[in-house]
Amino acid sequence: MDLELLLFLMFNxxxxxxxxxxxxxxxxFKLKPLLxxxxxxxxxxxxxxAGQMWKLMFNAEYGLINYVLTALFDAKVTWLSSDMxxxxxxxxxxxxxxxxxxxxxxxxxxxxxxxxxxAAMIDGASPMRTIFHITIPMMKKLIFLAxxxxxxxxxxxxxxxxxxxxxxxxxxxxxxxxxxxxxxxxQNGLLGRGAAVAVVLLVVVTAVSRLLIRLQxxxxx
Amino acid sequence: xxxxxxxxxxxxxxxxxxxxFFILFPFLxxxxxxxxxxxxxxxxxxxxxxxxxxxxxTIFASGIGRLFKNSAIIAVLSTLVSxxxxxxxxxxxxxxxxxxxxxxxFWVLSQRxxxxxxxxxxxxxxxxxxxxxxxxxxxxxxxxSFNLPFAMWMMRGFIEDLPRELEEAAMVDGxxxxxxxxxxxxxxxxxxxxATAIFCMINCWNEFVFAxxxxxxxxxxxxxxxxxxxxxxxxxxGEMAATGTLSVLPVLAFAIAVQKYMIRGLTFGSVKG
Numbered sequence: 329m330d331l332e333l334l335l336f337l338m339f340n341x342x343x344x345x346x347x348x349x350x351x352x353x354x355x356x357f358k359l360k361p362l363l364x365x366x367x368x369x370x371x372x373x374x375x376x377x378a379g380q381m382w383k384l385m386f387n388a389e390y391g392l393i394n395y396v397l398t399a400l401f402d403a404k405v406t407w408l409s410s411d412m413x414x415x416x417x418x419x420x421x422x423x424x425x426x427x428x429x430x431x432x433x434x435x436x437x438x439x440x441x442x443x444x445x446x447a448a449m450i451d452g453a454s455p456m457r458t459i460f461h462i463t464i465p466m467m468k469k470l471i472f473l474a475x476x477x478x479x480x481x482x483x484x485x486x487x488x489x490x491x492x493x494x495x496x497x498x499x500x501x502x503x504x505x506x507x508x509x510x511x512x513x514x515q516n517g518l519l520g521r522g523a524a525v526a527v528v529l530l531v532v533v534t535a536v537s538r539l540l541i542r543l544q545x546x547x548x549x
Numbered sequence: 550x551x552x553x554x555x556x557x558x559x560x561x562x563x564x565x566x567x568x569x570f571f572i573l574f575p576f577l578x579x580x581x582x583x584x585x586x587x588x589x590x591x592x593x594x595x596x597x598x599x600x601x602x603x604x605x606x607t608i609f610a611s612g613i614g615r616l617f618k619n620s621a622i623i624a625v626l627s628t629l630v631s632x633x634x635x636x637x638x639x640x641x642x643x644x645x646x647x648x649x650x651x652x653x654x655f656w657v658l659s660q661r662x663x664x665x666x667x668x669x670x671x672x673x674x675x676x677x678x679x680x681x682x683x684x685x686x687x688x689x690x691x692x693x694s695f696n697l698p699f700a701m702w703m704m705r706g707f708i709e710d711l712p713r714e715l716e717e718a719a720m721v722d723g724x725x726x727x728x729x730x731x732x733x734x735x736x737x738x739x740x741x742x743x744a745t746a747i748f749c750m751i752n753c754w755n756e757f758v759f760a761x762x763x764x765x766x767x768x769x770x771x772x773x774x775x776x777x778x779x780x781x782x783x784x785x786x787g788e789m790a791a792t793g794t795l796s797v798l799p800v801l802a803f804a805i806a807v808q809k810y811m812i813r814g815l816t817f818g819s820v821k822g
Contacts, residue, residue, distance in 0.1 A: 348568060351561050351564060351565070354561065355558060355561060357562075361805060361808050363565060363569065364804075364805075364808055365801060365804060365805050365808075366569045366572055366573060367572065368747065368751075368800070368801060368804045369572060369573060369576050369797065369801065370572055370575075370576075371748075371751050372751055372754075372755075372797045372800035372801055372804070373575075373576065373579070373755075373793060373796075373797050374754075374755045374757075374771065374772045374775070374793060374796055374797075375755055375757065375772075376757050376772055376775045377579075377772070377775055377789055377790075377792065377793035377796070378575065378579075378793070380775070380784065380786075380789055381575050381578060381579045381582070381790065381793065382575060384578075384582070384590070384786060385575065385578060387591075389591075390590075390591035392578055423571070423572065423575065427572065428748070431744055431747075431748075432703070432744060434744075435707075435740050435741050435743070435744035436706070436707075436710075436741070438740045439707060439710060439737070439738070439740050439741055440710070441712070466710075469706045469709060469710065470706050470710075473702060473703065473706050476658075477661075477699070477702075480661060480662055483664075508664070508666045509666055519670065523670075526664060526666065526668075529664055530662060530663065530664070533662040533664075534659065534662060537655075537658070537662065538655070541651070541655060
């Protein structure tokens with residue numbers, strides 16, 4: 329469950345984030361500060377409160393999303409049921425963290441030296457070629473960093489899932505952090521077992537990030 | 550401007566409008582809910598039917614202002630400490646080679662891997678031993694412990710992207726180490742530093758687990774107020790949305806205010822070394 333989530337979130341976030349960052353960097357226009365402001369909104373919203381708001385919007389009977397879906401397509405989705413809850417959490421997470429990747433990469437694009445790009449343009453490289461052969465290699469460090477931070481945060485995912493589903497229905501969305509919480513909270517009081525799961529979580533996170541860092545170093549070497 | 554270019558431009562703008570809509574949708578809904586009476590929350594089609602300020606009145610009466618003050622003090626101090634220490638450390642990691650450098654860098658980052666849920670119990674025990682529970686200092690320390698690695702890794706990436714020749718030129722011209730850092734590096738990494746500052750700020754401002762477990766009254770922060778809205782008689786949606794709306798505003802204002810430093814990165818190509 330965690331691994332699926334991790335892979336999906338990492339790649340989706342990275343690709344979408346990078347595309348948006350490139351789009352932002354491509355043209356100059358007056359409303360850009362506003363747009364960057366908009367990108368910050370999901371990050372600025374307190375995750376617990378944002379999670380509650382999504383819960384309200386996902387509500388099958390009174391929720392805004394189903395209201396719109398009914399009005400447009402005459403269809404209803406039970407968002408927080410056992411087969412949809414996983415995807416609902418994904419939607420919220422994508423909504424919340426794609427802008428994060430976008431902003432990191434955008435800041436990176438901004439501080440790249442412009443000469444290589446100009447040289448490529450003069451040599452007649454197509455925009456796609458320029459991106460793949462010049463921009464991405466120059467940004468490699470930051471891309472890896474974004475990937476790393478994203479992977480770690482995806483594994484630590486707690487607030488949103490906690491608020492939206494509390495790991496339910498059943499254990500359809502019980503990610504590791506939530507499992508720890510369920511074990512150590514007052515009703516269960518399994519402190520030792522919770523700590524053991526936490527250590528496992530730590531090992532998984534460390535292994536994943538080591539792997540990424542190895543990859544990065546090999547690229548350079 | 551060529552025709553095809555104009556078409557692409559238009560497409561990009563349309564893309565931005567769609568993205569902005571997806572991003573803003575929950576935010577606008579939250580604002581809308583914050584102005585609704587309790588009954589109207591469950592009637593989504595009823596836009597602006599019953600405009601009421603009651604939710605805001607209630608939360609101010611219950612003393613949300615103090616929580617905002619706490620959050621602000623903790624977030625600003627922790628961000629400052631993380632940025633200053635993080636940038637200096639990042640410079641060291643970026644420019645000086647020593648044995649096992651990458652291992653040390655990984656150690657620093659490993660602080661950020663700690664799931665808060667995993668360390669909260671030992672933190673609480675340590676804090677009560679040092680009589681730090683429910684103080685600003687404790688939360689500042691906790692937040693710095695995950696902001697500092699983040700700041701260091703971000704800044705290291707930005708510093709390593711700078712050409713070394715700039716510093717060498719400055720040194721040759723007689724700048725000391727610190728002067729080089731202050732006059733040459735800092736202006737060039739300002740866009741990255743700004744982004745880092747924004748993220749550190751947001752991390753502190755929204756942090757929930759530490760704040761919830763390590764504070765009781767004095768140092769309570771805004772996100773912990775969520776717990777008071779989840780009562781037995783049901784969720785107080787209106788008040789929660791009002792708190793959420795208010796807590797977004799300062800962060801957004803800060804982010805928009807410092808944006809000009811992000812854009813200053815444009816002048817990079819023309820900097821004379």
